[in-house]
Amino acid sequence: MAHPTEPGRAVDIRVTGVTKEFGGAAALHNIDLKVRPGELLALLGPSGSGKTTLLRIIAGLMEADRGQVFFGGLDATCLPVQKRQVGFVFQHYALFKHMSVADNIAYGLQVRERANRPPKAEIRRRTAELLDLVQLSGYESRFPAQLSGGQRQRVALARALAVEPRVLLLDEPFGALDAKVRKDLRAWLRDIHERTGKTTVFVTHDQDEALELADRVAVLNQGHLEQVGSPEDVLDHPSTPFVMTFLGQAARFSADIRDGRVLVNGKPVPVAVQRSTIGRASLYCRPWNLKPAAVGQGHHTGTVSGVRRLGSLRRIEVSQVDGTKLEVEVPLRTSLRLGEEIGLEILDGMIFRED
Amino acid sequence: MSDVSSALLPPLRARGPVITERHWVRRLTIAVALVFLFLFLILPLVVVFVEAFRRGLGGYLAALQEADAQAAIRLTLTVAAIAVPLNLVFGLMASWAIAKFAFRGKSLLITLIDLPFSVSPVVSGLIYLLLFGAQGVWGSSFMAHGIKIAFALPGIVLATIFVTFPFVARQLIPLMQEQGTAEEEAALTLGASGWRTFLTVTLPNIKWGLLYGVLLCNARAMGEFGAVSVMSGHIRGLTNTIPLHVEILYNEYNFVAAFAVASLLACLALLTLALKSYLEWRHGAALAGGASH
Numbered sequence: 001m002a003h004p005t006e007p008g009r010a011v012d013i014r015v016t017g018v019t020k021e022f023g024g025a026a027a028l029h030n031i032d033l034k035v036r037p038g039e040l041l042a043l044l045g046p047s048g049s050g051k052t053t054l055l056r057i058i059a060g061l062m063e064a065d066r067g068q069v070f071f072g073g074l075d076a077t078c079l080p081v082q083k084r085q086v087g088f089v090f091q092h093y094a095l096f097k098h099m100s101v102a103d104n105i106a107y108g109l110q111v112r113e114r115a116n117r118p119p120k121a122e123i124r125r126r127t128a129e130l131l132d133l134v135q136l137s138g139y140e141s142r143f144p145a146q147l148s149g150g151q152r153q154r155v156a157l158a159r160a161l162a163v164e165p166r167v168l169l170l171d172e173p174f175g176a177l178d179a180k181v182r183k184d185l186r187a188w189l190r191d192i193h194e195r196t197g198k199t200t201v202f203v204t205h206d207q208d209e210a211l212e213l214a215d216r217v218a219v220l221n222q223g224h225l226e227q228v229g230s231p232e233d234v235l236d237h238p239s240t241p242f243v244m245t246f247l248g249q250a251a252r253f254s255a256d257i258r259d260g261r262v263l264v265n266g267k268p269v270p271v272a273v274q275r276s277t278i279g280r281a282s283l284y285c286r287p288w289n290l291k292p293a294a295v296g297q298g299h300h301t302g303t304v305s306g307v308r309r310l311g312s313l314r315r316i317e318v319s320q321v322d323g324t325k326l327e328v329e330v331p332l333r334t335s336l337r338l339g340e341e342i343g344l345e346i347l348d349g350m351i352f353r354e355d
Numbered sequence: 356m357s358d359v360s361s362a363l364l365p366p367l368r369a370r371g372p373v374i375t376e377r378h379w380v381r382r383l384t385i386a387v388a389l390v391f392l393f394l395f396l397i398l399p400l401v402v403v404f405v406e407a408f409r410r411g412l413g414g415y416l417a418a419l420q421e422a423d424a425q426a427a428i429r430l431t432l433t434v435a436a437i438a439v440p441l442n443l444v445f446g447l448m449a450s451w452a453i454a455k456f457a458f459r460g461k462s463l464l465i466t467l468i469d470l471p472f473s474v475s476p477v478v479s480g481l482i483y484l485l486l487f488g489a490q491g492v493w494g495s496s497f498m499a500h501g502i503k504i505a506f507a508l509p510g511i512v513l514a515t516i517f518v519t520f521p522f523v524a525r526q527l528i529p530l531m532q533e534q535g536t537a538e539e540e541a542a543l544t545l546g547a548s549g550w551r552t553f554l555t556v557t558l559p560n561i562k563w564g565l566l567y568g569v570l571l572c573n574a575r576a577m578g579e580f581g582a583v584s585v586m587s588g589h590i591r592g593l594t595n596t597i598p599l600h601v602e603i604l605y606n607e608y609n610f611v612a613a614f615a616v617a618s619l620l621a622c623l624a625l626l627t628l629a630l631k632s633y634l635e636w637r638h639g640a641a642l643a644g645g646a647s648h
Contacts, residue, residue, distance in 0.1 A: 061540055081543045088544040094537035098559040108545035111555070156541075163545055 010038035011072030018067030042210035045220035087160030102140040108163035170202035251326035298343035406614035418612035427600035446523025454531030480585025506588030514582035526568030563638040
């Protein structure tokens with residue numbers, strides 16, 4: 001029996017062609033996803049994007065209409081949830097209310113058939129070990145109602161780890177916690193992941209959480225997998241406008257591409273494109289891709305409608321003629337008044353073709 | 356600071372009640388409720404026991420030990436012993452299905468479960484008689500195989516089941532809906548079988564609500580008159596339950612015996628009430644669902 005803190009042999013998770021419909025509306029379209037062994041992968045998307053559905057299909061809590069799920073070499077598509085040996089952590093903990101912390105953690109071992117059930121002393125030892133791992137030693141005989149949210153979620157994780165799962169799946173694990181606890185638990189989860197080495201998938205709608213915690217991020221939108229990549233990848237090289245706008249502030253400009261140059265309102269922008277591309281496109285700019293300029297200068301104009309301090313920078317909100325707003329990051333010393341009309345110079349951005 | 360300001364303000368009482376009715380309104384309302392309760396509930400209950408003991412303890416015991424009374428008690432216990440467990444199983448399955456699965460016709464099922472509450476028991480008894488009587492739709496074929504349903508134990512049990520089947524389900528449906536499926540799903544991911552999950556996770560979460568429903572179901576099963584009256588045929592010593600036996604004794608002007616037997620039902624009611632209050636007091640949160648977490 002492997003020590004819970006000892007990195008076991010991690011397996012990969014492969015999802016191929018998974019499609020799921022709810023009452024005619026597709027929740028997942030033909031999803032292909034490969035989670036590498038020992039990796040911590042975030043399924044990121046807005047609510048209704050299908051991320052929880054995908055996680056539940058991997059766990060076996062839901063059945064896909066089409067497609068397959070593999071754990072390593074094992075085709076788990078037709079395995080019932082009990083046989084998949086996944087560790088699942090629910091958003092609202094789902095601890096057994098009427099059982100003590102120790103009984104909650106031991107549950108997965110207690111329900112095994114007699115032949116596979118470890119002896120009582122062994123179960124007790126493992127429970128103590130896991131309590132130590134989640135830093136809750138001394139809480140054995142407490143009941144879930146006597147614990148804080150963060151403590152409950154730690155018990156839930158210990159319970160999931162007790163059965164030596166093939167993979168660990170977490171559904172918005174920090175969604176029900178307050179901001180401070182959430183931050184602490186993130187670092188702690190990262191630490192646990194490094195110690196156990198389990199292939200882990202967690203669902204979140206919080207970009208910061210995904211980018212800070214995950215080795216790779218899979219971005220979902222309306223049942224489509226938009227992009228899978230490292231945090232750097234999805235931030236710096238978003239493959240779709242959705243990924244660009246979902247992972248942070250971005251202003252959109254209409255652009256023309258001609259002779260290998262990108263033009264916004266007829267003025268060239270220093271963004272490289274292939275010579276052969278031609279036609280209309282959208283240019284998305286982060287707040288730091290824009291710079292205030294004198295009126296009439298730059299690519300665009302607008303009115304300053306808000307100024308906020310953001311650490312060592314200032315963020316100004318600029319209202320455009322059509323009423324939409326965009327954000328620009330400026331150094332602290334820049335003096336701008338509310339209601340002042342300014343020009344905007346585009347320094348950089350991401351080009352997406354309009355088809 | 357607060358001492359000073361409170362000293363300057365007039366005392367609360369002098370300004371009259373702010374958020375509640377005046378004292379005399381409250382007293383009057385409570386008094387009316389109490390008088391009503393006394394006249395219509397407590398007084399009749401007292402009368403039952405006074406009449407039952409009119410000829411002393413000896414007369415009371417004699418009435419209960421009489422052969423027909425004993426048969427009625429046995430029959431009532433038998434009927435309850437069959438009907439209540441069946442309704443327990445039915446109620447559990449119905450509320451499980453309604454709370455944990457999504458399916459077409461769910462709201463129709465919920466409405467149907469309430470049907471016995473809205474149909475007069477006499478009418479439901481008559482329907483069963485039409486179906487299972489000697490000339491009934493199915494009754495005749497049962498008769499052909501020598502199985503007697505109407506005017507016999509099976510008929511009485513059927514009528515009782517019909518009248519009492521909402522109790523367990525009605526108690527459990529809101530409770531199970533409230534609790535959702537997350538704990539069961541957690542147990543499944545940990546490798547527990549469906550049956551094991553039910554025994555170790557679902558049942559502990561609903562046990563007090565279940566007990567409460569069974570209690571009410573049992574009280575009604577033993578006290579049911581209308582539907583059973585139609586189905587039983589009033590055969591003395593054979594198909595008379597306690598309520599039917601009481602009626603017969605009363606119609607024969609045998610008041611002491613009638614009230615003596617009736618006092619058994621009154622005791623059952625008091626016992627049920629006591630247990631019910633205890634459950635509400637001790638496990639109120641678990642009965643209402645959710646709040647205990």
